[in-house]
Amino acid sequence: MTDTVALERLRVTASTCTLCPLAGGRTQVVFGVGNPTADLLFVGEGPGREEDLAGEPFVGRSGKLLDRLMAEEIGLTRAECYIANVVKCRPPNNRDPAPREIESCRPYLEQQIALIAPAVIVTLGNFATKLLLESSQGIRELRGQTFERGAATLVPTYHPAYVLRAGGEAMAEMRADLVRAKRLITAARRTQAERAPQAERAPQAGHP
Ligand code: SF4
Numbered sequence: 001m002t003d004t005v006a007l008e009r010l011r012v013t014a015s016t017c018t019l020c021p022l023a024g025g026r027t028q029v030v031f032g033v034g035n036p037t038a039d040l041l042f043v044g045e046g047p048g049r050e051e052d053l054a055g056e057p058f059v060g061r062s063g064k065l066l067d068r069l070m071a072e073e074i075g076l077t078r079a080e081c082y083i084a085n086v087v088k089c090r091p092p093n094n095r096d097p098a099p100r101e102i103e104s105c106r107p108y109l110e111q112q113i114a115l116i117a118p119a120v121i122v123t124l125g126n127f128a129t130k131l132l133l134e135s136s137q138g139i140r141e142l143r144g145q146t147f148e149r150g151a152a153t154l155v156p157t158y159h160p161a162y163v164l165r166a167g168g169e170a171m172a173e174m175r176a177d178l179v180r181a182k183r184l185i186t187a188a189r190r191t192q193a194e195r196a197p198q199a200e201r202a203p204q205a206g207h208p
Contacts, residue, residue, distance in 0.1 A: 003036065003037070003115040003116070003117070004036040004037065004115075006115050007036045007112065007115045007116065008036075010031075010108065010111050010112070010115070011031045011032075014029050014031050014088055014108050015028070015029050015031070016029075017029060017088070017089075017108075019104040019105070020087075020089075020100060020101045020104035020105065021101065022087060022089035022090065022091060022097070022101050022105075023089060025089070025090065025091075025092045026047075026052055026089040026090050027052045027053055027055075027090070028052065028055045029055075029088045029089055030047040030051050030052065030055055030056065030057055030085065030088055030089070030090070031084070031088055031108070032057060032082060032083060032084035032085070032088075032112060033056050033057060033078065033082070033083055034078055034079060034080070034081050034082035034083050035079060035080055035081060035082055036082065036115070036116060037116065037117075038080065038081045038082040038116060038118055039081070039118055039119045039120060039185050039188060039189065040074070040076065040080075040081040040082070040118055040119070040120050040121075040122065040181065040185055041081065041082045041083075041084065041112075041113065041116055041118035041120070041121045041122070041152075042058075042066070042070075042081060042082070042083045042084070042121075042122050042124060043084055043085065043086065043109065043121060043122070043123050043124065043128040043132065044057060044058060044083070044084070044085045044086070044124045044125065044128060044159065045085060045086055045087070045096075045097065045124070045125055045126075045127045045128060045159060046085050046086060046087040046088075046089070046090065046091055046097050046127075047085060047087075047088070047089065047090040048060060048062075048090065048094055049090065049094070051063075051090070052089075052090035057083045057084065057085050058078075058083055058160070061161075061164060062159070062160040062161040062164060063160070065160040065163060065164060066078075066083075066124070066160045069160070069174060069175060069178055070178065072175075073175050073178035073179050073182060074178055074179075074181060074182040074185070075182070082112075082116050082118065084109060084112050085109075085128075086102055086105065086106075086109060086127050086128050086131055087101055087102060087105045088105055088108060089105075096127070097127065102127070102131060106131065109131075113150070113152070117151065117152075118152050119151075119152060119153065119184065119185055119188035119189075120152060120153050120154075120155060120181050120184045120185050120188065121149060121152045121153070121154045121155070122154075122155045122156075122157055122177070122178070122181050123154060123155070123156045123157070124157060124158070124159045124160065125139055125158060125159025125161075125162060126138055126139045126159075129142055129143075129156040132149060132154060133147055133149070133154065133156070139156055139157075139158060139159075142156045143156045143157050143158065143173060143177055144173070144176075144177070146180065146184065153184050153188075155177055155178075155180055155181045155184065156177070157173070157174050157177035157178065158170055158173065158174050158177075160174070
């Protein structure tokens with residue numbers, strides 16, 4: 001089974017999930033969207049009202065800003081990367097997801113990361129950053145740095161909803177974080193390209 005097939009099976013499994021109380025208030029599970037073999041994975045917090053109705057993450061004003069910044073600073077569309085959330089179902093009244101809900105949903109996100117195997121993970125805001133770095137520090141302290149996370153490099157940045165509210169400096173800092181992510185993706189692709197010919201030249205066992 002390829003990782004793409006496994007990711008689709010995971011999506012189907014998640015679509016009927018009732019592991020936490022958020023199942024009771026959702027219209028549908030918002031699993032994630034994009035290229036299942038993407039180099040870049042964005043991880044946000046959870047679906048809002050528009051995402052819950054559309055079944056896709058980041059489709060409202062925050063999503064439009066994310067689309068614009070990823071095009072301007074990284075040169076990618078949302079179809080070329082992958083976008084997921086910490087929790088896959090909408091918290092009522094847009095409240096924060098509760099710790100129990102985050103832990104219940106975490107295996108889906110960890111499996112998405114394992115199957116997509118991105119070179120770079122950009123966490124959007126406090127919830128995704130704290131979860132994936134297992135840190136109690138907030139996004140203001142953590143952004144501007146990069147972290148190794150398994151085989152990927154993690155770049156923390158603000159949630160676009162915060163940037164919409166804060167504007168100015170926060171927008172400039174998020175742009176800088178995305179430029180940092182672009183450099184990391186470029187470096188990872190270069191390394192992959194350099195390794196590919198070596199792998200082709202390597203002798204095959206059993207073929208003299
Ligand atoms: S938020 Fe996650 S764990 Fe909770 S019901 Fe939805 S898919 Fe299941």
